Amino acid sequence: MSVVRRLFLSAPYYQQAARRSSTSVEARVWTLKYKCRGLPKLSDFECKSEILPPCDDGDVIIAAEWLSVDPYMRYRIAMSKPCDVIVGSQVAKVIESRNADIPVGSYVLAYPGWRSHARVSKQHTHNPSTFTKLPDFGPIRRSAALGILGMTGNTAYFGFLELCSPKAGETVVVNAAAGAVGSAVCQIAKIKGCRVVAFAGGARKCDYVRSLGVDEVHDYKSEDIGAVLKAAAPDGVNCYFDNVGGDFTAAVVPHMAEYGRISLCGTISTYNKQRGEQTAPPLDPGWLIPKQIRTEGFIVTRWAPRWMEGIGQLAQWIQEGKLKYNETVIEGFDNMPEAFIGLFRGDNIGKTVVQF
Amino acid sequence: MSVVRRLFLSAPYYQQAARRSSTSVEARVWTLKYKCRGLPKLSDFECKSEILPPCDDGDVIIAAEWLSVDPYMRYRIAMSKPCDVIVGSQVAKVIESRNADIPVGSYVLAYPGWRSHARVSKQHTHNPSTFTKLPDFGPIRRSAALGILGMTGNTAYFGFLELCSPKAGETVVVNAAAGAVGSAVCQIAKIKGCRVVAFAGGARKCDYVRSLGVDEVHDYKSEDIGAVLKAAAPDGVNCYFDNVGGDFTAAVVPHMAEYGRISLCGTISTYNKQRGEQTAPPLDPGWLIPKQIRTEGFIVTRWAPRWMEGIGQLAQWIQEGKLKYNETVIEGFDNMPEAFIGLFRGDNIGKTVVQF
CATH class of the missing domain: 3.90.180.10 (Medium-chain alcohol dehydrogenases, catalytic domain)
Incomplete structure (x- = not known):
């Protein structure tokens, strides 16, 4: 498409x-x-x-x-x-x-x-x-x-698999899920047997994300993120792939499961804000410590030595019809x-x- | 003592x-x-x-x-x-x-x-x-x-070694360094060959921390944390063992080195605050992402199966005169x-x- x-x-x-x-x-x-x-x-x-x-x-x-x-x-x-x-x-x-x-x-x-x-x-x-x-x-x-066979594909591949260490059956939250990286993360998580709760903005994008085969899609513009997660992840979120940052992340962190992993990919909600304009602290140690949560920021070039491993796997999934973009x-x-x-x-x- | x-x-x-x-x-x-x-x-x-x-x-x-x-x-x-x-x-x-x-x-x-x-x-x-x-x-x-042969000793031992993964020659920042956990972390970091920049509150505590053999001790009550780190860690802080949280952590994070590791042990500066009373977001993804920083909260009981490994090593270091408490x-x-x-x-x- x-x-x-x-x-x-x-x-x-x-x-x-x-x-x-x-x-x-x-x-x-x-x-x-x-x-x-x-x-x-x-x-x-x-x-x-x-x-x-x-x-x-x-x-x-x-x-x-x-x-x-x-x-x-x-x-x-x-x-x-x-x-x-x-x-x-x-x-x-x-x-x-x-x-x-x-x-x-x-x-x-x-x-x-x-x-x-x-x-x-x-x-x-x-x-x-x-x-x-x-x-x-x-x-x-x-x-x-x-995109999918380049930086954004590898950002999803390595940034999710290496830093979230997802296991089959775990609950994964992805935001900006209609975007280049988010849409790939959603599908890689499904390939790995996870339950995927995705967020996107607006009906058109939610429809697109739904077509990727995720378990739940929610419109962050019209739904309360905390209420969604309370219902969608009653045992907590194991993996959170964060493209958005800011208040979105502040809303997800209290719903993380013990030993949850957060991959900090981007903070698009804050890129155009000045320092000091932000509201809630997105990563509150008051949650990270008792829940023993790991967070890691990354830039995809750290995996340069493994670059073709990611591209090769993504290309194979595309050929097998498992990965759309x-x-x-x-x-x-x-x-x-x-x-x-x-x-x-x-x-x-x-x-x-x-x-x- | x-x-x-x-x-x-x-x-x-x-x-x-x-x-x-x-x-x-x-x-x-x-x-x-x-x-x-x-x-x-x-x-x-x-x-x-x-x-x-x-x-x-x-x-x-x-x-x-x-x-x-x-x-x-x-x-x-x-x-x-x-x-x-x-x-x-x-x-x-x-x-x-x-x-x-x-x-x-x-x-x-x-x-x-x-x-x-x-x-x-x-x-x-x-x-x-x-x-x-x-x-x-x-x-x-x-x-x-x-203390040293119990929860606080193992908190220092596992929380620092497992989550900060220190390497010889790296720069380590420890706050509440005169406390039960911080004083042990300072010395374990020295045993591992790290350069230790420690913070404590007031001259009496700073003197005590100095007696433990760290490289630099600073009084967080009278010195500017950011200015101290700019001079003490011009190439960045590799490991940060955080007992304090809040504004202290917000001041350290911009001075972390690429691939820095933060062990989130406690946030004593915030325990008596209500939600919303805090000022700067302590862990800003705007720093964590470009610097590719890893943070992890923990509760020491996660290492219960290895409990005696920590106690045994701490006891040996005490006997060898390498660890004071x-x-x-x-x-x-x-x-x-x-x-x-x-x-x-x-x-x-x-x-x-x-x-x-």
Whole structure:
């Protein structure tokens, strides 16, 4: 399933293809214009152009095909200063190469930020954590390398299995369950024999999550989280995969079972808040100690040495029909900021990708 | 080192020894008189007397020799109702026995609460988590079974080693470092080759902690915790053993190193606060996620199957001169509430025990 949202912004210059000369490529680059406060606005971003330096021996030049927008970028933007390029990964095609291992026409996963084109130097092409040549995905669209067969898939796979250590029969709570990571966690938990109580926002998303085969789906916008869990998990929640943080987490923690495990993946509810704006402390030791609860924050790159283990298992589950995924596609590089901001309005079902 | 604080309360009745008849023993029992709010007061407690039922086959009657007061009792009192007996452990002598395995004159560790005398029924004498016959402690006073060779020692041993997983050369932060648990954690961390930055309240306690051989001692009452850690742990804190919680923890968390481990032992700073009275959220996922920090709450009884492993190792370290401990002794069963309340005024260095 794939939903395409078409957005049109009046930015004719940027809709041109990159101009090329014999020695240089002109790239478009999204930068931070103003230090963001609260929910980012379109006017916080500025698209600039830059001429890429020519390839040295071992370098390649890549052209974006699919670009990723992810909630973590909000956190990185908060640490950025004006004129910094927005961070991010992309699936790109090699259009110039002075590297025999990566010929023109290869598809790669790279991390040049929000750039239409980028030169990747020899030392970066040799660093598997910033540059990977993509295998043939067969019937699966290459954009999956940004989602279910990439960072968000492995975030769900390792972040859930390694930190929640789920056992068959245990009760698992997942929030933002219609999102890229949450939807994968729900299904991995079911594959592992768990009972899954999922939360999403609004009927459309709840319907989607229901279609994934979870045990219960609840709309956090209209239901009381504590009351839901009291009924849905009378013996307590064993595993909580938290994408949301803030008040949501404060409501779940009192319902954790003894020896419960909480995987702290993200806090999307708080990314646009200033320090001090938050209400309840999400992780109260007054609950964590008597219930002997373990919590662990993570960034998925810690499992870089096992990266292909996760991708291989996820691909197998997709082929076996056990794992579904969705992509929300936004068309046009010009719409990168709009696609990103949409994450915080809750526009997306599954992974949001921008098609160049 | 042992400090005896003598307290005299006007409670002549309670200073009498228990009256005994041929079939019954009269016991004194401290109960909760009023539901506590905030710091407990002497008037929240009431001492009553009760006649113990005679021993059935397999039962014993014990007389308290040393009684424990511990911060966790505040938490249990919060869940208690008026007339409930206050929970707690004691070292006691068997004064009547209808159990051949536990003859009169045996010394035991038992959990009858704040009672001068108690009948322990056959099923309880067979439960090692509520009743243990004490070995000969040699030159070590039996009160150690309530402290360094008992619950607080094992709390330090397992709670630190199992949940902080310290490695030689790592930086460890310990608060309430002059307390029963904190002082043991400081020394275990040194034994394991760690660098220890300890916090205690006031010059007297800081001097005591310094005598234990830690690397740095700071007075949390007069120094800024964040500024101390910025200087003392420029590469971050690897292990944080937290006895205090609340604002103290909120100040430490931003100084944790990547992959830091926090052992959540207690939150003495918050035990006397109502929900909602707290200020900064102590464990902010906004720090825990990017730094990939693990936190775990615990109750020491989870390591009951390994209990003697901890006690044995602690005893060996004491014999080898590697582990020092202190007891603050309060005299008289009548002074149980006063001894307990003193924990929250920060009166104690090391373990507080009440001598019957």
